[in-house]
Amino acid sequence: MANATFSNGHALLIGVGADLPVTVKDATALRDVLIDPTRAAYPPKQVELLTEAKATRQEILEAFDRLIEQVNQNPDATVIIYFSGHGGRIESLDGPPEYFLVPSGFNWNQRADTAISGLEFTEKIEAIKARKLVVLLDCCHAGGVPALKTPGTTFIKSPVPPTLLSSLESGSGRIVVASSHEDQYSYTGNPYSVFTACLLEALQGKASVNQDNYARILNVLSYLFDQVPKRTTDKQKPFVNKILDLSDNFPLCYYAGGELKLRVEVQSSEPVFRLNPLTASEDTLTKMKRERIQREISIAAQERKSVTEKIEVIVKALDIEDNALRVRSLKIQKERYEEELNQIQEKIEQLQTKMSLLT
Numbered sequence: 001m002a003n004a005t006f007s008n009g010h011a012l013l014i015g016v017g018a019d020l021p022v023t024v025k026d027a028t029a030l031r032d033v034l035i036d037p038t039r040a041a042y043p044p045k046q047v048e049l050l051t052e053a054k055a056t057r058q059e060i061l062e063a064f065d066r067l068i069e070q071v072n073q074n075p076d077a078t079v080i081i082y083f084s085g086h087g088g089r090i091e092s093l094d095g096p097p098e099y100f101l102v103p104s105g106f107n108w109n110q111r112a113d114t115a116i117s118g119l120e121f122t123e124k125i126e127a128i129k130a131r132k133l134v135v136l137l138d139c140c141h142a143g144g145v146p147a148l149k150t151p152g153t154t155f156i157k158s159p160v161p162p163t164l165l166s167s168l169e170s171g172s173g174r175i176v177v178a179s180s181h182e183d184q185y186s187y188t189g190n191p192y193s194v195f196t197a198c199l200l201e202a203l204q205g206k207a208s209v210n211q212d213n214y215a216r217i218l219n220v221l222s223y224l225f226d227q228v229p230k231r232t233t234d235k236q237k238p239f240v241n242k243i244l245d246l247s248d249n250f251p252l253c254y255y256a257g258g259e260l261k262l263r264v265e266v267q268s269s270e271p272v273f274r275l276n277p278l279t280a281s282e283d284t285l286t287k288m289k290r291e292r293i294q295r296e297i298s299i300a301a302q303e304r305k306s307v308t309e310k311i312e313v314i315v316k317a318l319d320i321e322d323n324a325l326r327v328r329s330l331k332i333q334k335e336r337y338e339e340e341l342n343q344i345q346e347k348i349e350q351l352q353t354k355m356s357l358l359t
Contacts, residue, residue, distance in 0.1 A: 003038060003257030003258050004041060004254065004257065004258025005037070005042075005043060005258070006040060006041045006042050006043075006251075006254050006258065007043060008077050008078050009034070009040065009041075009042035009043070009046060009047075009077075009078050009080075009252075009253055010046045010047070010067060010070060010071050010074075010077055010078070010080070010130075011031075011034055011042060011046070011047045011048070011079070011080040011081070012048050012050075012063055012064065012067050012079075012080075012081050013030055013031050013034075013047065013048065013049045013050070013080075013082045014027060014050045014051070014055050014060060014083045014084065014085065014103075015027025015050070015051040015052075015055065015085070016051070016052070016055045016083075016086070016102065016103060016104050017051055017052035017055065017085075017104060018052070018104060020084075020085060020188070022084075022188045022189070022191070022192065022193055023051075023084035023085050023138070023193075024052060025191050025192055026084045026138060026192050026193050026196040027049060027050075027051055027082060028049065028051065029192055029200055030082055030196065030199070030200065030203075031049040033203055033204060034080070034253065035047050036257070037257050038256065038257040039204055039253075039254070039255060039256065039257060040203055040215070040252075040254055040255070041253065041254045041257045041258055042253060048063050048066070050063055052104055053104055053105075054104070055085075055104040056103050056104050056105045056114075057103045057105070057113070057114055057115060057116055059103075060103055060116060061116070061120070061124070064124040064127075065124075067128065068124070068127045068128055071129070071130050072128070072129045072130075075130075075131070077130040078130065078132040078250070078251070078253075079128055079130040079133045079134070080134050080252065081125065081128075081133070081134070081135045081136065082136045082138070083101060083135075083136070083137050083139070084138040084139075084193065084196065085101065085102055085103070085138075086101070086102035086139060087100070087101045087102065087137060087139035088100075088102075089118075098118075099117065099118030099119075100115040100117045100118060101115065101116045101118075101121060101139075102115060103115065103116055130174075131173045132173040132174075132250050133173065133174040133175070134175055134176075134177065134252065135175070135177065136177050136179075137176070137179065138179040138186060138193055138195050138196055139178065139179065139186060173217075173248060173250055175217075175240060175241055176240065176241045177221065177238060177240050177241075178238065179193070179194075179195035179196075179228075179236070179238060179239075180195070180238065180239065181239050181306070184235060184236050185235065185236060186236060187231075187232050187235070187236055194228055194231050194232055194236060195224070195228055195236070195238065197231075198223060198224050198227040198231070199220070201223070201227070202219070202223040202224065203215045203252065203253055203255060205255035205256060206223060207219040207220050207222065207223035208255060209295075210291070213254055213255060213256050213258060214252075214254060215251065215252050215253050215255045216249045216250065216252065217249060217250055217251075217252055218249040218292060218295050218296065218299070220252060221238075221299060222295045222298065225237070225238055225299055225302050237302075237306060240299075240303075249292050289358055290355060290358050293351050293355050293358070296351055297348055297351045297352065297355070300347055300351065303344055304341065304344045304345065304348065307337050307341045307344065308341065310337050311337050311338060311341065314334045317330055318330050318334075
């Protein structure tokens with residue numbers, strides 16, 4: 001049987017290179033999986049790869065414009081945006097933080113013309129009207145960023161520009177996934193970074209639960225949340241903005257080129273070859289719903305654990321902090337995380353109620 005094409009799949013993949021050659025390997029490997037007709041089966045003309053000298057500010061922004069024009073003509077589009085390189089914020093004594101991604105050709109003295117600000121990146125993402133949009137940021141630790149030239153300034157790795165998170169608060173199929181939390185390294189590997197290696201495996205079927213030939217978003221996220229910490233001894237944990245708001249475990253791609261396996265049925269003495277059915281019995285659908293809810297609960301529980309750990313860190317800091325302004329800031333952070341923790345707990349309880357109704 002001929003392989004199908006995941007015709008609604010679109011992707012923009014960026015691997016900056018420079019001091020991080022693994023980023024080029026990461027982005028290129030992801031491109032190869034996406035356009036492989038026996039794997040994700042995206043149409044090659046709908047996948048754009050920018051690496052090294054092609055991954056400049058100007059080239060990236062122009063590629064976004066091409067993607068926006070292409071995708072906004074297709075209401076059923078599934079879009080993957082992938083960036084592998086440095087990302088973070090500059091904090092200074094005399095101004096608000098500046099968030100930006102570091103493209104190829106970055107120049108500290110001309111960063112307005114060579115970097116991509118968090119606001120610019122957010123505006124491009126907002127202009128993509130696809131209901132199924134996944135932004136993947138494999139932003140490496142800030143150690144390789146060019147030294148800052150202005151006294152009193154510090155570059156701090158930041159997994160996601162805050163403007164991007166706030167802009168995607170609405171919509172049930174538009175999410176951001178970062179390779180790590182702000183206070184963690186994103187580990188490189190051989191030949192790929194840990195996060196991207198796990199992503200490649202997930203998109204090729206290792207995350208699949210029902211073996212329906214689709215790499216589905218919740219299954220992929222669950223695989224990342226499971227495998228990345230395991231491979232880094234819990235030193236790196238992916239971050240996702242709003243997994244609890246996803247209303248559909250939508251497919252990101254095929255994992256075997258759309259090929260449906262054949263089964264053999266024996267009727268009388270003649271074998272009959274049939275395609276595996278695409279429809280499912282009521283029992284099967286109920287089982288799939290239970291599995292999906294259980295995975296959502298599992299992911300939410302990991303988020304709860306992460307937020308709880310952050311609160312514990314703040315409590316310890318409050319015990320030793322004697323600066324009044326810092327104490328006030330820490331208390332505000334603690335209240336915010338406690339509110340987030342309550343929301344996660346409420347969501348878990350709602351999911352558990354749904355689960356009980358299916359049993």
